[in-house]
Amino acid sequence: MRDTRTAPPMSLEAKSPYELRVDLSKDVPETDMRAAVQNGDIGFLHSFTTGATVDGPGVRVVAWTAGCNWRCQYCHNPDTWNMTNGMPVPLARATEELRKYRHGLKIMNGGLTISGGEPLMQARFVVKLFTAAKAMGIHTALDTNGYLGDRLSDAELQAIDLVLLDLKTWNPEKHRKLTGMDNAPTHDFARRLAAKKRPMWVRYVLVPGLTDDVKDIADIARFAASLGNVERVDVLPFHQMGQYKWKQLGIPYTLEKTEPPEPENVEWACEIFRTAGLQAY
Numbered sequence: 027m028r029d030t031r032t033a034p035p036m037s038l039e040a041k042s043p044y045e046l047r048v049d050l051s052k053d054v055p056e057t058d059m060r061a062a063v064q065n066g067d068i069g070f071l072h073s074f075t076t077g078a079t080v081d082g083p084g085v086r087v088v089a090w091t092a093g094c095n096w097r098c099q100y101c102h103n104p105d106t107w108n109m110t111n112g113m114p115v116p117l118a119r120a121t122e123e124l125r126k127y128r129h130g131l132k133i134m135n136g137g138l139t140i141s142g143g144e145p146l147m148q149a150r151f152v153v154k155l156f157t158a159a160k161a162m163g164i165h166t167a168l169d170t171n172g173y174l175g176d177r178l179s180d181a182e183l184q185a186i187d188l189v190l191l192d193l194k195t196w197n198p199e200k201h202r203k204l205t206g207m208d209n210a211p212t213h214d215f216a217r218r219l220a221a222k223k224r225p226m227w228v229r230y231v232l233v234p235g236l237t238d239d240v241k242d243i244a245d246i247a248r249f250a251a252s253l254g255n256v257e258r259v260d261v262l263p264f265h266q267m268g269q270y271k272w273k274q275l276g277i278p279y280t281l282e283k284t285e286p287p288e289p290e291n292v293e294w295a296c297e298i299f300r301t302a303g304l305q306a307y
């Protein structure tokens with residue numbers, strides 16, 4: 027645990043989301059935290075990172091939120107599960123931070139992505155930050171597991187240029203085992219985005235022995251293709267960069283011996299999506 031009596035103040039910007047960050051708002055009273063979440067004037071953030079090229083189009087700033095309602099076995103950032111691990115950041119400060127990058131983001135056809143954790147745990151803050159970004163002419167993308175999609179009104183969806191929807195696995199029982207939660211609300215959100223014609227990318231993490239079942243991937247591919255608003259699919263190879271966080275946080279980790287997939291297996295998964303008529307990378 028970080029010793030807040032002696033440690034220097036933590037900067038909002040991190041080199042990568044794989045920096046372990048804990049207890050950054052442990053001194054914020056619970057009632058203040060609840061009020062902040064309800065009005066969205068303060069966000070609880072793991073960090074900002076810059077230069078990302080895998081979290082939406084172009085080169086992007088990513089705001090990593092703290093707090094997640096799922097517990098994925100392969101999560102790379104379990105320090106983002108608890109909101110109290112995030113740094114309390116006033117909306118005005120987050121907006122100012124973003125303002126510094128606005129010209130560069132436009133030149134590099136990028137924008138702001140809000141990821142997590144699960145950003146919609148702090149839906150009010152997310153909407154306010156996206157609205158501020160749009161006012162600066164910055165492209166906005168939300169990386170979400172979709173479970174809390176009904177926290178966004180139809181009007182608020184307009185402030186989001188692109189939804190990166192994480193589909194974890196198709197079979198409901200496997201999904202509950204993998205994430206601790208049902209996938210039906212995620213599918214409902216996907217259908218709603220499709221009905222509203224909101225652009226969407228699907229993200230699929232390929233984990234050998236866990237999410238590499240051909241039928242499961244084909245079912246997701248069929249579903250995604252049926253929506254009509256999925257512009258591309260990113261197959262993300264599992265890696266172990268977050269493994270040390272599980273150890274340091276003392277959370278039992280079941281994938282210690284799991285290796286990243288071979289490139290040809292990633293290509294194989296991409297082909298399943300392509301066969302369904304989608305662009306996959």
Ligand code: SF4
Nearest residue numbers: 094096097098101143
């Ligand atoms: S939804 Fe994302 S942040 Fe939450 S547990 Fe799963 S992988 Fe981790």
